[in-house]
Amino acid sequence: xxxxxxxxxxxxxxxxxxxxxxxxxxxxxxxxxxxxxxxxxxxxxxxxxxxxxxxxxxxxxxxxxxxxxxxxxxxxxxxxxxxxxxxxxxxxxxxxxxxxxxxxxxxxxxxxxxxxxxxxxxxxxxxxxxxxxxxxxxxxxxxxxxxxxxxxxxxxxxxxxxxxxxxxxxxxxxxxxxxxxxxxxxxxxxxxxxxxxxx
Numbered sequence: 001x002x003x004x005x006x007x008x009x010x011x012x013x014x015x016x017x018x019x020x021x022x023x024x025x026x027x028x029x030x031x032x033x034x035x036x037x038x039x040x041x042x043x044x045x046x047x048x049x050x051x052x053x054x055x056x057x058x059x060x061x062x063x064x065x066x067x068x069x070x071x072x073x074x075x076x077x078x079x080x081x082x083x084x085x086x087x088x089x090x091x092x093x094x095x096x097x098x099x100x101x102x103x104x105x106x107x108x109x110x111x112x113x114x115x116x117x118x119x120x121x122x123x124x125x126x127x128x129x130x131x132x133x134x135x136x137x138x139x140x141x142x143x144x145x146x147x148x149x150x151x152x153x154x155x156x157x158x159x160x161x162x163x164x165x166x167x168x169x170x171x172x173x174x175x176x177x178x179x180x181x182x183x184x185x186x187x188x189x190x191x192x193x194x195x196x197x198x199x
Contacts, residue, residue, distance in 0.1 A: 067087075071101050099193075114158060122157065156174055
């Protein structure tokens with residue numbers, strides 16, 4: 001993207017005394033990379049390539065590889081699997097992948113909750129393919145799921161639409177929901193951590 005997320009990571013890393021770090025941001029969009037480079041972050045470089053092309057042409061190993069709803073933009077499961085394998089192979093021995101993605105089985109569960117509440121299903125965005133949890137578990141064995149927006153999703157995508165005939169984004173309820181402590185396993189957007197030794 002535009003480097004906003006990496007600017008937050010950079011800010012946090014910069015607060016740690018004696019930490020030496022280098023960050024690489026990858027995007028296939030020229031305009032995104034141009035915007036990212038305009039942030040002028042030290043120890044950060046941005047590369048204009050698709051993720052698979054970057055990983056296959058790079059010999060460097062990484063301590064952490066992060067995706068932020070980018071694997072789900074890969075429209076074929078076989079291609080998702082190839083990129084996941086490339087990511088795993090690009091980790092240092094004690095490295096980890098941290099994936100913030102939407103997951104298919106949980107998406108079905110969430111839509112079943114909406115159905116039980118008398119609400120129509122949420123339509124999957126046409127240019128996305130949610131990650132199949134069983135694929136990750138088959139490939140890597142031990143994967144760790146972390147909830148970070150379960151309460152938010154429950155309030156904004158289930159409770160709010162029950163009481164508002166024409167729900168809108170960016171309302172007071174969204175701000176309110178984002179400040180309530182995390183609880184439950186309701187969201188189909190999760191963080192998954194996979195370590196190098198997960199297999």
